[in-house]
Amino acid sequence: MIPRVTATIDLAAIRNNLAVIRRLAPKSRVMAAVKADAYGHGAVAVARTLEAASVDALAVACLEEAMTLRQAHIQAPIALLEGVISIEEAALAVYERLQVVVHDHWQIALLEQLPQTARLSLWFKLDSGMHRLGFPLSDVPRLAEVLRRHPGWQFEGWMTHLACADEPDNPFTATQIEAFDTALRGVPGHRSIANSAGIIGWPQARVDWVRPGLAIYGCSPMPDADARSLGLQPAMRLEARVLAVRRFAAGESIGYGRKFICTEEMPIAVASIGYADGMHRAFRDGTPVRVRNRTAVLAGRISMDMITIDVRAVPDVQVGDPVLLWGGDLPAEEVARYAGTLSYELFCGLTQRVKFRHINGAGIA
Numbered sequence: 001m002i003p004r005v006t007a008t009i010d011l012a013a014i015r016n017n018l019a020v021i022r023r024l025a026p027k028s029r030v031m032a033a034v035k036a037d038a039y040g041h042g043a044v045a046v047a048r049t050l051e052a053a054s055v056d057a058l059a060v061a062c063l064e065e066a067m068t069l070r071q072a073h074i075q076a077p078i079a080l081l082e083g084v085i086s087i088e089e090a091a092l093a094v095y096e097r098l099q100v101v102v103h104d105h106w107q108i109a110l111l112e113q114l115p116q117t118a119r120l121s122l123w124f125k126l127d128s129g130m131h132r133l134g135f136p137l138s139d140v141p142r143l144a145e146v147l148r149r150h151p152g153w154q155f156e157g158w159m160t161h162l163a164c165a166d167e168p169d170n171p172f173t174a175t176q177i178e179a180f181d182t183a184l185r186g187v188p189g190h191r192s193i194a195n196s197a198g199i200i201g202w203p204q205a206r207v208d209w210v211r212p213g214l215a216i217y218g219c220s221p222m223p224d225a226d227a228r229s230l231g232l233q234p235a236m237r238l239e240a241r242v243l244a245v246r247r248f249a250a251g252e253s254i255g256y257g258r259k260f261i262c263t264e265e266m267p268i269a270v271a272s273i274g275y276a277d278g279m280h281r282a283f284r285d286g287t288p289v290r291v292r293n294r295t296a297v298l299a300g301r302i303s304m305d306m307i308t309i310d311v312r313a314v315p316d317v318q319v320g321d322p323v324l325l326w327g328g329d330l331p332a333e334e335v336a337r338y339a340g341t342l343s344y345e346l347f348c349g350l351t352q353r354v355k356f357r358h359i360n361g362a363g364i365a
């Protein structure tokens, strides 16, 4: 059976991308974000690959995601970026040797209910301007006091998150980094600031630990530095199949709402992917796809199971041909713009109907 939609994940690309990050931030330890099923790439396969490549730690959003990795025998340190929300979760986190990111005083109160002997490992998350999670910077002295009260707790360090690191001209990033540094002057403990954009765009954010996510999957978050120029390789190829090739006369319309009108006689290919697979309905006419190594463009509304493609640039297109939606020489970050979104959302939006295949360079993983 030929799958209608295949997401091929190249684990060799993941390894390459980790090496690129290490070269960019040679003095930093790397905590790779594998939350949201490794940005839709398959958390267990990606985590195994990163662990074998000696990543220093992994990061997930929540306990369930960490448990999935522990049940697959991933031994690497794993940080829970949103921390824990109950004493049961806190106890499980300790049992599974997870690092708890603590962002509020109520979480400290929760952790203080653990047995004295519990080998708790924790980060403190500081809010340097993102204003989502985190303690205000003015809480640092109080937090240092909490650590002194709990000598049995293993303190991993101080973390903050950047709001605009993907905007090279935005001065707010430097403001955040300076505020974080200033609040922690003379305070012991490791520091961690940078996500992918912070690592690529802001050398002063490459401190004790870096936390790449998107770059591990081979995308650049920066508008002024494409992935290829950074040495990043896209890990995911998303492909559908041509189901039909039809010809229509000038003036004929294609698909729902008659949104696309043929300007001349033209061939239209119908391919086997729709919004039920994760192909955003917001993709507009002119969104590029690759067929037979040439660029063709979407024409007409995305439907649940199908797309329609203006294949004037691919006159030899055949039923059964693969249609590349993103990956390879068609970066997801570029395609995402045609739907007014980011590659992050494209990756995370793939659904159960997509057939995942993990490979290792040329071979099957």
Ligand SMILES: *Cc1c(COP(=O)(O)O)cnc(C)c1O
Pocket (backbone or CB within 6 Å): 033, 035, 081, 161, 194, 195, 196, 197, 211, 212, 213, 214, 215, 221
């Ligand atoms: C997801 C996440 C990251 C990774 O972000 P990217 O932009 O994908 O590199 C880093 N830090 C935190 C706190 C995150 O939630």
